[in-house]
Amino acid sequence: MKLEEIISVALEAGAKILEVYGSKDLKVQSKKDDSPLTLADQQSHGTIVKGLKALNPGIPILSEEGKHLEYGDRKDWTYFWLVDPLDGTKEFIKRNGEFTVNIALIHQGHPVLGVIYAPVLDTLYVAKKGLGSFKLEKATQKRKKVGDGFTKAAMKLPLNKKEKQISAVASRSHLSKETEEYLNMVKEKVGEIDITSAGSSLKLCLVAEGTADVYPRFAPTMEWDTAAGHAIVTCAGGTVTQPYSGEPLMYNKQNLLNPWFIVRRDGFNL
Known part of the structure; x- marks a missing residue:
């Protein structure tokens, strides 16, 4: 599967989050551990699960908002997707924009691919083992222009920074x-x-x-x-x-x- 396909799933989930973010009622509930859950968490989860299963139905998915299997049912997974459909729900509820969509591919306990999308900032961070890490600002706009060639438009990480205070x-x-x-x-x-x-x-x-x-x-x-x-x-x-x-x-x-x-x-x- 191509990295660009995972990016598309993350951007689609981000769009679903923004639909709820722009509404008056975020439909906030409390989970069993008293952490907040919103309609945006649920819609993003559904979008990501559907998208990842369409790309590769053979790779299991472990999502914060999905069913958490017992260790005996998942301990032998070689590869699996590890997903937080809306990381920073408290920031989402505060409407400060500092929340993200997180999608990672895990291989034998180690993350080998990561996609993080901040919908309000429209900023995308992407990494793949052997390829490197990248940052793409104005991601939605630039993706329409460059299509699958996002690495050409993105900045390679780490960025060149001048010497500064720690x-x-x-x-x-x-x-x-x-x-x-x-x-x-x-x-x-x-x-x-x-x-x-x-x-x-x-x-x-x-x-x-x-x-x-x-x-x-x-x-x-x-x-x-x-x-x-x-x-x-x-x-x-x-x-x-x-x-x-x-x-x-x-x-x-x-x-x-x-x-x-x-x-x-x-x-x-x-």
Whole structure:
């Protein structure tokens, strides 16, 4: 299957989200864990599942809003899609635009392809193992012009950045005490740092492109929150590792909850 076909699925899901985003009633519900669920989550999920099954019905799909199979039913998957139909539902409800569509392809526990689309920003991040990571702004408009040749219109990541003050990105909705302690440790080593807040998987994308040097996450996330961004970071030369062991995040674990992790851009070794 072509990467461009996955991009088309993500853009279609983004369009469904924007339809709800522009309405007066977001139809917000609460899931069993008290996290919010909107009509946009559900419509994006349906669009992505339909699109991915049409491309390759043999690859199973694990989506935040879908049925979560027991570990015994999925432990032998070689390849599978890992999807967050609307990452950053809280940001969606706040209407601040910082939410994304996340689609990742996992091979033997590792993300090998990632597509992240921010519908309000109309910005697309794409990565594939062996190809690299890319950023495409005004994605809908440019896709109409270039069709499948998106890499020619996109910017290769990481972007060339001038030397600057060390910068970190942190969660807008989940800034924990441990995260603050880590950031204070970085300050002690390098001096003042620039700290930016952002929602959803955009934090990983900012590190992948080099806008941020590091993103520490000492708060709960699920596998579908990070998989696509993990692919984009690693294909841009960065790392997504656990803070104490240095091991990378793995996917399709028995417990789909991620351990704490630190995302570093290419060349940042602190």
